[in-house]
Amino acid sequence: MRELILGFDWQQIMLWGCAFFAALYLGFGALNLWLTRWLMPRLGHGGQLDPRPLGAGQLRRELGLSALSVLLFGTGSIFPWGLLQLGWAQLAVAPSALRIVAEIAVLVVWNEIHFYVNHWLLHSRWLRRFHLPHHRSIVVTPWSTYAFHPIEALMLGNVILLPMLVHDFAVWSLLAVPVFSIVFNNIGHSNYDFLPDFDRDRWWLNGARRHHLHHACYQGNYGFMFPFMDRLFGTALPPDAAKPQLDRHAAKQGTHAA
8 A cells, every 4th residue: 555655646636535535425425324324323323413494495595515625635645645656754654553553543533633623623713613614503413524624624733744744653653544534534523423422521432422512512532532632721511511502403393383
């Protein structure tokens, strides 16, 4: 794989990059829907987090923005490839399995830090206009995962560049980043409570619930999948933060039924 990637030209890198990110988005989005709309409800485990209806035209907007993000992520593959071609970064030769596992663990932590910082910046008054298209999805879906303004996609999509400059990673470790990112992102945008019986002491395990609260409340819970950055900087939301919004929806539904 290392030799294959180094042997690609820039057109091949961009073409394969677009195909790779499109496959991740469509494949894991479909898997998410199958799990949360079919399998888990039939097993009687978990349930919907936000029962409110989707916004008008939401799915079409999410798919359109995500198609643009896939294009940006795919063509943007030329940047890490360029670092290798310029000799500014190197890929590890014959890395051990233990090294690959350790590198992926480090990249998971780095991804959390990188995402938190950029997400917090996107909620600042200087950049929030670039994040508002994503927050138009108040009730999230698996197709929300890549529904970004191009500026947001560029900010979030550069996560592996700095690590590549400071360490010679295995190619499998670098390829794992978009894979675990889309997995975590799908969990966060599933609108499904995978761990309904977990109490507040285990709240850190439920990224789906935390990110649902971020979309429902707009502020807080800026972390990606894990809460350590939010806890460190005091931006964590309580588990019942969206209760007023959901109670208003339930009351309105009751009024309409009456």
